[in-house]
Amino acid sequence: MLLAPLALLMGAPPANAVVLCLAQADQTGCVTGTVGNRANPVEGVDVSLLDADGVEVDSLTTEADGKFSFQVTEAGDYFVSVGELPDGLEVRPPAERFQGPDGSIMVTVALGGSVSPDLNVRSVDFDAGGDSFGDQIIQSIAQGLRLGLLLALASVGLSLIYGTTGLSNFAHAEQVTLGGMVAYGLCNVAGINLWVGIVLTTLICGFSGFLQDFVMWKPLRKRGLGLTQMMIVTIGLSLAAQYAFQFFVGASQQKVVVRNFDVVELGPIRLTGMSFVAMGVALVAIGIVGYVLLYTRVGQATRAVSDNPALAAASGIDVDKIIRMVWVVAAGLAGLGGVFYALVVSNGIRWDTGMQILLLLFAAVTLGGLGTAFGAFVGAIIIGLVVELAGPLGAPGDLKYAVALVILIVLLMVRPQGLLGRAARVG
Structure with missing residues (x-):
């Protein structure tokens, strides 16, 4: 099933594609995106770029791929305005902080960087044109599975860390960002082949997990630092990583590769070929982790450390070695997830x-059951489906993320240990 998407990925870009803007440091910035999305582009729509005073800077009409691309020579706030859409379609309202005058969307452009406003569309009346409500639901389910699998790559590692150390690692999401940033440096800046870059990114991120445990977490464990203090350290590490990303890469969105992936249609489902590849790779990676946990001695040792570290050490298991291996695997999986998230979900990395x-990662881990890798996988799939289904069911903009968290709260009120967690006596 993956051979067709792989073949499509090797093809040349379509002849009518919009020429992408290439940002140059201290010279030009870019505003790029798609009216609709890569799976459902909208053709023949007038898109205009306005400066902060409302003066038109540039305009174009989208072609079959729905894409637009503008280049600016001054940093600052701009507004993207969309003309009349086909009957029955409208642009989804953006988050309030991005709303501009007359229905436009505000973007902040930095020289040397690129920004992509969200111009996804929805049907005003499900009987008035566009995809039917049923087709939209099916499409959203496919997108939810894609998002869920990519979240699972990170949440499984987060759950393994919690299970073996008891630590809630608030810096784990920055490993996702690191994966996208490293892939951007390798593939976009250094020009390395995408597939080689993905493999190298996974290895580099895994090594960063090794360094974290060797330099920081093992010494802190040896000194007997409490879990609360260590959790605060992870928050500080998260903030430090975010500022480091801004310093070295910039505050604007960066693309891992400057290219467009072809769309594959399977009935009402329309996803890019890269989306299918990302889902396949995620399933294989998570499957390997599951096999190792269930059927190998290393997996048995990991589960023993998760159940009772002291008893595991007394039985001859090298607890520090197991924990370090968990950090390596967790960081590598998160980095791999970050590359594909940048390629198929967010259209870049920031x-x-x-x-x-x-919060989605913690929601997935908590929903599935704290410390259970398989629970994190199930929780991530549920969170991904809820987030994507919330859109066609009426949740505007970023509110779809809040819907997932509300469902988490309701479920925990009924089953506090999560879906696959074990009930524990309290008091």
């Missing part, structure tokens, strides 16, 4: 990408 999905 310094705050990890921060934006941090």
